[in-house]
Amino acid sequence: MNKIQEIIQGIKPLDLGIMEKTQVRLDNLTKPQGSLGRLEELAKIITGITGNENPGLENKVIFTLASDHGVTEEGISPYPKEVTAQMVYNFLNGTAGINVLSRHCGARVVVVDIGVAEEIKIKKDLIVEKINYGTKNMINGAAMSMEEAEKSIETGMRVFETELAKGINMAGTGEMGIGNTTASSAITACLCGRPIEEVTGRGAGLDDKGLEHKIRVINKALEINRPDPGNPIQVLSKIGGYEIGGLTGIILACGFYKIPVVIDGFISGAAALIAYKLQPKIKDYMIASHCSMEKGHGVILSQIGLKPLLDLGLRLGEGTGSALAMNIIEASVKILSQMATFKNAGVSERTK
Amino acid sequence: MNKIQEIIQGIKPLDLGIMEKTQVRLDNLTKPQGSLGRLEELAKIITGITGNENPGLENKVIFTLASDHGVTEEGISPYPKEVTAQMVYNFLNGTAGINVLSRHCGARVVVVDIGVAEEIKIKKDLIVEKINYGTKNMINGAAMSMEEAEKSIETGMRVFETELAKGINMAGTGEMGIGNTTASSAITACLCGRPIEEVTGRGAGLDDKGLEHKIRVINKALEINRPDPGNPIQVLSKIGGYEIGGLTGIILACGFYKIPVVIDGFISGAAALIAYKLQPKIKDYMIASHCSMEKGHGVILSQIGLKPLLDLGLRLGEGTGSALAMNIIEASVKILSQMATFKNAGVSERTK
Numbered sequence: 225m226n227k228i229q230e231i232i233q234g235i236k237p238l239d240l241g242i243m244e245k246t247q248v249r250l251d252n253l254t255k256p257q258g259s260l261g262r263l264e265e266l267a268k269i270i271t272g273i274t275g276n277e278n279p280g281l282e283n284k285v286i287f288t289l290a291s292d293h294g295v296t297e298e299g300i301s302p303y304p305k306e307v308t309a310q311m312v313y314n315f316l317n318g319t320a321g322i323n324v325l326s327r328h329c330g331a332r333v334v335v336v337d338i339g340v341a342e343e344i345k346i347k348k349d350l351i352v353e354k355i356n357y358g359t360k361n362m363i364n365g366a367a368m369s370m371e372e373a374e375k376s377i378e379t380g381m382r383v384f385e386t387e388l389a390k391g392i393n394m395a396g397t398g399e400m401g402i403g404n405t406t407a408s409s410a411i412t413a414c415l416c417g418r419p420i421e422e423v424t425g426r427g428a429g430l431d432d433k434g435l436e437h438k439i440r441v442i443n444k445a446l447e448i449n450r451p452d453p454g455n456p457i458q459v460l461s462k463i464g465g466y467e468i469g470g471l472t473g474i475i476l477a478c479g480f481y482k483i484p485v486v487i488d489g490f491i492s493g494a495a496a497l498i499a500y501k502l503q504p505k506i507k508d509y510m511i512a513s514h515c516s517m518e519k520g521h522g523v524i525l526s527q528i529g530l531k532p533l534l535d536l537g538l539r540l541g542e543g544t545g546s547a548l549a550m551n552i553i554e555a556s557v558k559i560l561s562q563m564a565t566f567k568n569a570g571v572s573e574r575t576k
Numbered sequence: 577m578n579k580i581q582e583i584i585q586g587i588k589p590l591d592l593g594i595m596e597k598t599q600v601r602l603d604n605l606t607k608p609q610g611s612l613g614r615l616e617e618l619a620k621i622i623t624g625i626t627g628n629e630n631p632g633l634e635n636k637v638i639f640t641l642a643s644d645h646g647v648t649e650e651g652i653s654p655y656p657k658e659v660t661a662q663m664v665y666n667f668l669n670g671t672a673g674i675n676v677l678s679r680h681c682g683a684r685v686v687v688v689d690i691g692v693a694e695e696i697k698i699k700k701d702l703i704v705e706k707i708n709y710g711t712k713n714m715i716n717g718a719a720m721s722m723e724e725a726e727k728s729i730e731t732g733m734r735v736f737e738t739e740l741a742k743g744i745n746m747a748g749t750g751e752m753g754i755g756n757t758t759a760s761s762a763i764t765a766c767l768c769g770r771p772i773e774e775v776t777g778r779g780a781g782l783d784d785k786g787l788e789h790k791i792r793v794i795n796k797a798l799e800i801n802r803p804d805p806g807n808p809i810q811v812l813s814k815i816g817g818y819e820i821g822g823l824t825g826i827i828l829a830c831g832f833y834k835i836p837v838v839i840d841g842f843i844s845g846a847a848a849l850i851a852y853k854l855q856p857k858i859k860d861y862m863i864a865s866h867c868s869m870e871k872g873h874g875v876i877l878s879q880i881g882l883k884p885l886l887d888l889g890l891r892l893g894e895g896t897g898s899a900l901a902m903n904i905i906e907a908s909v910k911i912l913s914q915m916a917t918f919k920n921a922g923v924s925e926r927t928k
Contacts, residue, residue: 256654259888263890302928307923310921314606324910337710430908475819536885538613551904555680558680559673560796564669572655574655
């Protein structure tokens with residue numbers, strides 16, 4: 225059995241016994257029952273995921289995977305593809321959006337070059353696990369080979385395991401890759417069986433004409449590749465990206481190792497969708513951080529059955545939504561561990 | 577001119593010049609323009625409120641005002657009224673929801689007894705500014721005198737000024753008072769001109785019968801008091817509460833002193849509504865933290881014209897929504913101060 229199958233088959237349902245106990249504890253805390261809404265849901269889920277009645281979420285890690293996309297040759301992004309590498313330098317310098325928001329929530333950012341089209345010259349704080357120098361242009365055939373698709377998922381799993389050894393209580397997904405909303409829309413159209421126009425948005429800011437062109441490009445890519453929705457790894461190989469495969473691996477590994485995984489926006493959502501199609505049980509380990517402005521994202525969330533925590537009009541990616549949501553998720557377990565019960569605090573319970 | 581009029585008339589529009597400069601700065605940061613959605617809006621508003629191009633929000637204070645309500649005699653809450661005082665002890669002990677969430681976001685909680693029906697025996701960390709020992713039962717006449725209503729607003733203003741001297745960059749509102757959703761629904765029905773049923777919810781967890789009874793009680797209170805929607809302080813005196821008046825004072829003082837004020841849920845919303853009716857300019861200084869499960873809250877938010885940041889099914893009060901939102905608001909100004917520009921980071925700008 226290969227690593228991917230081993231991880232997929234090792235993902236178990238949540239610990240329902242602990243979740244029931246958590247519910248009783250939540251109901252005894254000094255507040256009307258259920259009055260902390262989704263915080264209570266989150267606390268319960270985290271105990272079920274971790275199997276720990278008093279989980280702490282101090283060690284937070286956001287995985288930001290960078291990779292290039294051959295389909296940028298078609299002019300589907302308003303930004304030149306060099307921006308992928310330039311943004312990796314920005315990450316390593318600590319001055320991108322994800323750095324600011326990760327510091328703010330107390331998370332560590334793990335930056336992975338899983339397929340940037342050029343060599344990144346600064347190696348400090350960078351994990352280099354290049355599958356290749358960017359994918360091929362998917363309008364001419366598969367974006368990558370099946371071997372590369374599998375390798376990208378396995379790479380995500382291995383990167384996660386290495387970081388897990390240093391300590392992770394909660395993981396978040398993030399990415400950078402000019403052109404990757406195009407791949408994500410193609411994946412969403414294929415795996416959700418929806419018309420391309422319904423799942424394709426403006427990415428980094430296309431105008432109407434640019435959006436129409438992007439839809440035509442995705443249409444061509446789907447026609448030439450004819451990906452099989454019943455074979456998610458083949459879908460990844462034909463119309464995906466290395467960072468998407470890597471994130472799929474990280475998400476699945478989170479399930480295997482019982483670590484809550486916070487899913488960022490649309491591209492992370494496409495990775496989550498592939499993970500879900502490979503193993504539906506992974507859904508219970510996922511927390512959807514926010515609802516992206518990118519229209520395909522809502523389709524993914526409803527397909528998996530996730531309700532996003534935040535709706536702040538974000539569409540940056542990198543893991544920025546994950547970082548913001550992590551703060552709320554961490555708050556939920558502090559409620560569980562730090563609030564007094566009615567009995568301890570001497571507060572009267574409801575009389576009717 | 578009395579203190580209330582002085583503060584109301586001293587509230588000025590936001591600094592539009594600084595807000596324009598902030599927009600230009602935001603547009604030059606290494607991200608697609610507008611891609612951080614409401615974070616960008618928030619950063620811009622905070623510069624406009626404070627008049628500071630590089631605002632820091634380190635000093636965060638949540639004001640949790642506690643008071644009792646005579647209308648609890650009518651059995652409109654599932655909890656006995658002693659819970660108000662009991663929860664004050666819980667606040668002082670650091671083990672209530674607001675304590676946990678304030679510690680989590682790095683805010684200080686200022687607990688004020690502005691009208692609890694009994695003496696609180698622990699004075700450490702408690703500000704005692706009792707207007708009276710709970711309001712009167714509003715189904716028999718005014719909940720408080722006009723003098724008390726004015727005094728509650730002034731008290732909020734003075735409490736704020738005392739804390740401001742210790743340092744406040746961002747304030748949040750919160751409250752505790754068994755029966756105060758009844759007062760808040762009455763205020764909302766009156767000031768928004770809406771049927772009582774549309775603005776009355778289950779509070780701390782009433783069943784259907786309890787909810788019907790609560791609506792009848794509010795109806796009686798409005799019939800006997802006939803509050804004048806054109807006179808917000810009179811509305812406060814007839815059907816309000818001391819903590820609501822105190823929060824109105826704090827909110828108005830935030831406008832006067834150019835401090836962003838984060839509005840919690842329904843009861844804080846009723847206080848914000850009174851403040852808005854006294855001085856519509858105060859709207860620009862308010863940030864609505866979340867949308868409460870209590871149905872009247874949405875009516876208040878749309879009346880003032882505020883869009884809540886979070887929607888997490890909260891209905892606890894105390895300032896818990898404010899504390900959660902403060903984290904996101906603080907993130908917004910860090911984006912402004914810590915992210916690199918395209919130029920500084922050597923990242924290519926959009927080509928089309």
